[in-house]
Amino acid sequence: MRIGMVCPYSWDVPGGVQFHIRDLAGHLIQQGHEVSVLAPSDDEQQLPSYVVSAGRAVPVPYNGSVARLNFGFLSAARARRWVHEGDFDVLHVHEPATPSLSLLTCWASQGPIVATFHTSNPRSRAMVAAYPILQPALEKISARIAVSEYARRTFVEHLGGDAVVIPNGVSVDFFAHASPRPEWQGGTIGFIGRIDEPRKGLPVLLRALPRILEAHPEIRLLVAGRGDREEAMAHLPAESRERVEFLGVISDEDKARLLRSVDLYVAPNTGGESFGIILVEALSSGAPVLASDLDAFAQVLDGGTAGRLFASEDSDALANAASRLLGDPEARAELRRRGSVHVSRFDWPKVAADILSVYETVTDGAASVAPDERAGFRARLGLAARD
Structure with missing residues (x-):
């Protein structure tokens, strides 16, 4: 499977979300899947072979911390190009409810999208205020994952809908x-x-x-x-x-x-x-x-x-x-x-298998579209047909 993952936070300053994406990508690559990760990073930074830089991040106060995000015209152009060239079977974005690469990539993508929500913030005025902007992107998401019941609750209370809970993984x-x-x-x-x-x-x-x-x-x-x-x-x-x-x-x-x-x-x-x-x-x-x-x-x-x-x-x-x-x-x-x-219950073989099941569910759903409809859909995007 060709999998595109989007990291919203700077790869240069590691945190829990970055570690989650790094370890999930590594586990899926070991299983034989093709994985590419788009992440904010200084262009001069040495990155793993599977990570593509979307440009430098800027610090933004968020949820009691400082999030280093990337959001702008240049980032949007890089996200569109990465989506186009990747021709992914499934796109996995993290924290699409923040003004980040994940949100930009949701806007750029037309294929199956899986989103993981990590944030627990029961009183986020910013998320409520941003909902009209987020809604078009969130409606394109095929499946939603929350890393805990509390992240799921934040998503449900602020954005509606629901999400399946799959915890973060660890290489035990x-x-x-x-x-x-x-x-x-x-x-x-x-x-x-x-x-x-x-x-x-x-x-x-x-x-x-x-x-x-x-x-x-x-x-x-x-x-x-x-x-x-x-x-x-x-x-x-x-x-x-x-x-x-x-x-x-x-x-x-x-x-x-x-x-x-x-x-x-x-x-x-x-x-x-x-x-x-x-x-x-x-x-x-x-x-x-x-x-x-x-x-x-x-x-x-x-x-x-x-x-x-x-x-x-x-x-x-x-x-x-x-x-x-x-x-x-x-x-x-x-x-x-x-x-x-x-x-x-948190070991990567179990957690990754659960996430892969979500990928397979959304790609099977996309495959149920008639072949001529899929071909016309891809043509409208300007994408080459698959081999």
């Missing part, structure tokens, strides 16, 4: 078989996320750290991610700062090794999450997980069965829960056991 074996790093072992808590993005929750964890150290003075906090460490620790007591180690941006391999090394992984996010891929990666690595009780996180952690939950933004609740787990090896071992069973 990649994380499960990573080798721990000795320097990251021995009484460590892990945090991975953008340091300078408040909704990732590092300030909540740092406020809890002094109380955790009172109960467990040997503990170290390992922080991996982009941002200013000095600014992050500005309000942390001096005696606690020496127990924090900033690792900066780390590779996928080191992320897996970090998760395999820590005694406890903490996800103190404060909102704006529709899924929680880092939780699944941590579970795959065998790390006991403690996460804020966001709806999406609770769903990923099976209501608190596969990982512990604490009240979001409550640093005292975080400190109490972390201190109890750090002092209870048996409880951590039980969380590891439950997590390793639970993550099988």
